[in-house]
Amino acid sequence: MKPEDHVIAEEPYYEPVGDEIAVFEAAYAKGLPILLKGPTGCGKTRFMEYMAWRLKRALITVSCHDDLTSSDLVGRFLVKGGETVWVDGPLARAVRAGGICYLDEIVEARKDTTVVIHPLADDRRVLPMEKLGELLAAPDTFCLAISYNPGYQSVLKDLKLSTRQRFVALELTYPDAALEQKIVAQEARIDAEQARQLVRFAHMTRNLKGQGLDEGASTRLLVHAGKLIAAGIAPVTACRSAIAEALTDDPEMLAAVNELSSSLF
Ligand code: ADP
Numbered sequence: 001m002k003p004e005d006h007v008i009a010e011e012p013y014y015e016p017v018g019d020e021i022a023v024f025e026a027a028y029a030k031g032l033p034i035l036l037k038g039p040t041g042c043g044k045t046r047f048m049e050y051m052a053w054r055l056k057r058a059l060i061t062v063s064c065h066d067d068l069t070s071s072d073l074v075g076r077f078l079v080k081g082g083e084t085v086w087v088d089g090p091l092a093r094a095v096r097a098g099g100i101c102y103l104d105e106i107v108e109a110r111k112d113t114t115v116v117i118h119p120l121a122d123d124r125r126v127l128p129m130e131k132l133g134e135l136l137a138a139p140d141t142f143c144l145a146i147s148y149n150p151g152y153q154s155v156l157k158d159l160k161l162s163t164r165q166r167f168v169a170l171e172l173t174y175p176d177a178a179l180e181q182k183i184v185a186q187e188a189r190i191d192a193e194q195a196r197q198l199v200r201f202a203h204m205t206r207n208l209k210g211q212g213l214d215e216g217a218s219t220r221l222l223v224h225a226g227k228l229i230a231a232g233i234a235p236v237t238a239c240r241s242a243i244a245e246a247l248t249d250d251p252e253m254l255a256a257v258n259e260l261s262s263s264l265f
Contacts, residue, residue, distance in 0.1 A: 005058075006052075006058040006059050006060050006099065007052075007056075007057075007058050007059075008049055008052050008053040008059060009053075010053075011050075011053055012046060012049040012050045012053055013046075013186060013187070014043070014046050014047060014049075014050035015175065015179055015182065015183050017043070017172060017173065017175045017176075017179065020047065020170050020172060021050075021051070021054070023168070023170055024047075024051050024170065025051075025054075025055075027168040028051075028055060028143050031125060031140060032167075032168045033120070033121040033143070033144040033145065033146070033166060033167045033168070034143070034144070034145040034146075034167060034168050034169075034170060035145075035146050035147070035148060035159075035164060035167035035168065035169045035170065036048070036145065036146070036147040036148070036169075036170050036172055037147070037148055037149075037150055037169055037170065037171045037172065038147070038149065038150075038171060038172035038173060039149055039151045039173075039174070039215055039218060040149055040151075040215070040218055040220070041218025041219055041220030041221060042172050042173060042174050042218060042219055042220075043172055043175075043219060044104075044147045044172055045061070045102075045104065045147075047172060048061070048100070048102045048145060051100070052099075052100050055100070055143075057098070057099045057100045057141060057143065058094070058097050058099030058100065059099065059100050059102060060090045060091075060093060060094040060097075060099055060100070060101050060102070061102045061104060062090050062091070062101070062102070062103050062104065063104045063105065064103055064104060064105050064106050064107075064108040064109040064113075065108050065109070066108055066109070066110060067110075068108070068109040068110065068113050069110070069113055070112065070113050070115075070116040071089065071131070072089055072113075073089045073090060073091040073092075073103075073113065073116060073117075074088075074089045074091055074092050074116060074127065074129055074130075074131075075087055075088040075089040075092045075129065075131075075132070076089070076131065077131065086132055091103075091116075091117070091120075091127065092127060092129060092136060094142065095120070095127050095136050095138045095139075095142050096136065098138075098139040098140070098141035098142050099141070099142065099143075100142075100143040100144075100145060101142075101143070101144055101145070102145045102146070102147070103117070103144075103145070103146045103147070104146075104147050105147060105148070105149065106146040106147065106148055106159065106163075107148050107149075107158065107159050111160060114159075114160065114163050115163075116128070117144060117146075117163070118162070118163070118166065120138060120144050121144055121163075121166035121167065122166050125137065125138040125142070126138065146167065148164075151214070151215060174202075174206070174218070174219060175219065177196075177199050177200075177203070180199045180202070180219055180222070181195045181196050181198075181199045182195075183219060183223075184198055184199060184219070184222045184223055184226050185226075187223040187226065187227075188222075188223050188225075188226025188227045188229070188230050189226075189227075189230050190226045190229055190230050194226065194229055194235070195222075195226065197235070197264050197265060198222045198225055198226055198235075198239075199222065200264060201217065201222075201239060201243070201260060201261050201264055202216060202217040202218075202219075202221075202222050202243075203216075204260045204264075205217045205243070205247065205257060205260070208253075208256075208257070212248070212250065212252075212253045212256070213247055213248060213253065213257075214247075215247065216247070217243045217247065221242055221243045221246055221247075222243070224242035224243070224246075225238040225239050225241075225242035225243050226238075227242075228241065228242055234265075235261070235264075235265035236258070236261050236262055236265050239258075239261035239265070240254075240258050240261065243257070243261075244257040244258055244261070
C-alpha cells in the first residue's frame with residue numbers, strides 16, 4: 001500500500017477524555033514522539049485515527065508481536081522476478097511520506113527491535129537503514145507514536161526506560177461514566193438508558209480487576225455488547241457473549257460476571 005492510501009478522509013468519531021488533543025498537537029508541532037498509555041479498548045487507536053485526520057497526515061499502523069524484527073519495520077531485500085529489490089517496511093514508508101507511524105503494543109516487540117526506533121525518537125530524527133547503507137532523515141511532518149498497556153504488569157513486558165524516556169506520554173483512561181455512555185450509545189446505536197446500564201455493568205467488572213479478572217470490560221467490549229443489543233439480542237446474552245466470555249474462561253468468574261449483568265438487566 002502507498003502512504004496516500006492511509007490518509008483518513010472522513011472525520012473519525014472521537015470524544016476527547018482530557019487534554020490529549022492539545023498535548024498531541026503541541027508534541028507534534030515540536031517533533032516529539034508520543035507514547036499512549038492505557039488499557040486495551042480504551043480508545044487509543046481511535047484517537048490516533050482522529051489525530052491523523054486532524055493533522056492531515058497518512059497513518060501507518062503496525063501491531064507489534066514477539067516475532068516482529070527490525071527488518072519488518074525498516075525493510076528488506078526481496079527477490080522479485082530474478083532481481084533483488086529493496087522493499088521499505090512500514091516505518092521507512094511512514095518516514096519517507098512524512099506521515100504518522102503508530103506502533104501498537106510496542107512491548108510485544110522484541111527488545112532489539114525496539115532499539116531501531118531510538119534514533120528516530122530523539123533529536124536526531126533519523127532512521128538508520130543498515131542493510132541499505134542509508135540514513136533516512138525524517139521530515140518535520142513525520143511523527144512516531146507508540147502504545148503500551150501498563151496494566152500487563154510484568155517485568156518481561158515492561159518498556160525499557162531508555163525507550164520510554166524519549167517519548168511524551170499521554171495517559172488515556174476509560175472515559176467518565178457520562179461520556180462513556182454517550183460513546184457507547186453513539187457507536188452501537190442504542191438508546192441512552194441501555195448505554196447507561198452497560199456502563200454500570202462495566203464499572204462492576206472493573207471493580208473485579210485483580211480479584212479474578214485481569215481487566216474489566218473496556219469501552220470496546222461495551223460497544224460490542226451494544227451492537228448485539230441493537231441487533232436484537234437480549235442484553236444479558238449480549239453481555240455474556242461480548243463481555244464476560246471475552247474477559248475470562250474461568251467458570252466461577254464467568255458465573256459471577258453473568259450474575260452481575262442479570263442483576264442489572
Ligand atoms: P485501543 O486502541 O485502546 O485498544 P480502540 O481505539 O480500538 O482501543 O477503541 C475501541 C472502541 O471503543 C473504538 O472502536 C470506539 O468504538 C470506542 N471508543 C473508545 N474510546 C472512544 C472515544 N474517546 N471516542 C469515540 N469512541 C471511542
